[in-house]
Amino acid sequence: MNLFIEGYEGGFRLARVSLDGDIVLLGDDGYATRLGSVKSPERLSTGDILTIDKRGRGYRLYSNEEHDATVFMTGNCNSNCIMCPTSDRERQMDSGLPDARLLAYIDMLPADVSHVVVTGGEPTLRPRLFLKVMRKLTDRFPHIETLLLTNGRSLSVSSFFDKLIAYCPPYLCAAIPLHGDTPELHDRITRAPGSFEQTDRGIRNLLAAGIAVEIRIVVTRLNQAALSGIADLIIRYYPTVHTVNFIGLETRGNCAKNFKEVYIGHREAFEAMKGAIDALIEAGINTSIYNFPLCAVDTGYWGICRKSISPEKIRFPAACDACAAKEECGGFFSTTLSMTKPQVKPILARKEAGA
Template sequence: MAMWQIKGIAKNITNPIIASYSHKSNILNWIKPKYIKETKKINEVYRFASISMLEHVNTPYPIIYNLPEEGMLDINDGDILKLCPDGTVKRVFNASSTQNVLFVTEACNSQCIMCPQPQTPLDYSDEVLEILSCIPKKSLREICISGGEPTVGIKIFEIMETLKRYTYVEPIILTNGRKFNNKSFTQSFIDRAPFNTVYAIPLYSSIPEVHDRIVGVSGAFRETINGIYNLSAFRVPIEIRIVLTSKNVFNLTELANFIGWNLPMAVHVALMGMEVCGRAYDNIEDVWIEPKSYMQELIEATKILDYRDIPVSIYNLPLCLLPYEIRKYSTFSISQWKQGFIPECQSCTMRDECNGIFTSSKKIPDGIHAI
């Protein structure tokens, strides 16, 4: 999982330390200009960890020093940092962002052909719980629970129960929905999750075989649809996400109609441009389609959903590629840390309202032009 990070030299760090950053206390002022206070109090000696721009330090505390000044300036009070033994400082929670993502696991029970995430058995449940333990109970609002497939995370129930203790939390979980095919799992999950959790579930086609082929699992369509119905029995908010690939854009209007007829309980539908990395890049010949070539389908699908009074948004596509009539559906969707622009954008009047492109994507769509 890629995230904002800087690198220095680690000292007295044998295992990763997750801690909330603060520069208010003066306990370690001698390691100026900034330090992080470790919230997990192992003992007095290792009660605090530090980060520093200094080129040389002499301290018994865990520290990463020799960090670049421009990187240090990006760190703010309340950010949760991960200090790694190799000297990397990763920001795992940005206190000033509404786009924080908690990656529960890299494991997944599907194998989507355009998945941008790595797929390994790595589980980050304990790390997620540690991150949450660093966030004050009243300060957490928007938070995205993702993976891999978060519902296969080893401690997903504990994570959802923990989130429930945050007074103002507004969670969204990105799940393929297949585990909710099981009614008792659904009941257990709902019992533990904050009541306002949004379940964002991908549906790629109204044709089961097409959806299953994209997901790489036979029967996935049936499980996901059952999962959506099982969840909706609890009246929880469900969002449908449709990634636009060469495999499914031809069927987009049918899918919009299918959602209108069969899933009218959806609180939102997101039509999403592709992030070409990970498996999407491995399968680029199979999945890539230039956005400019599916605009007619996108217009029709957007209008069908809007006509049905289902809130609809377009994610991850540059404004200049969208016909004027559907630009109003475009929403900021690319996380700040992977949002980028190209030289053509410099003179664009819409830059402040535009998603731009994924810096993580290995494919830049054709036709980007200043408007």
């Protein structure tokens, strides 16, 4: 959420919001500032944490109403996935907070945070800071799940992995994408030679250490024929994974740039992944579907569909207003909706369907 503070005087800072008539920002330096007019597309709540630059432009890092915290490490990444929703320019920018301020941000989070996500880019590319973040999260929130979004490549390096084991939160889960059932296909999608071998070793290291692993399969036109092969690979080599999630595309960044090569419609994608889902479930592996509208999925699979799109990105076509399942549906990414103009099929209520 972006906002603007009129008449702001000061440098870049972190601030916690306190609503008491006016808005009071309690900085990480302990200095309090009472503000006048704040222009924001959404309302602020007491406990929200913001960054503010010297021009008065702000961004909300943490919403106290959601109780889910995100720790963004860096925009940089050591892969360049062909369908990544981040653009080349965004990936090349080191857009994370300076070390001291990122650690201060974690200190400012309330004690009742329910879930933490550590993400990037590739979050392990700031290795010293990353390990400090892991230690601080362990000290502050020892009883909640920390989700690490990573491509797993850094975790193949024994010296680094051993340090992670020493520093990591007790309820850590690492979410790692697997793009193909062969090194050639995976590396073609990441556009990083050797990435499959590194990711495989990273997953094996995590499982051997007893750390939960979530494998993410982003469904594209490039790997749609390999989905059953990916499922077989997981069943054979990673049978103790915590969960496998099939992910629908967000058409921005590289995905928009390479749209014709990678994009696959929701229904076609579901048909391609249905056999792989069945195989994983039959093998006793927890499996879910992310970023798919319910009308693109057979009703027998609705129970594993998740409302996974961030609220500010969700959009519904006008035709969805007639759908009886709209409240349960995860909807569409705003960019995907504008680029693809999908043909939705509103789901009728039972009495309207004659059931």
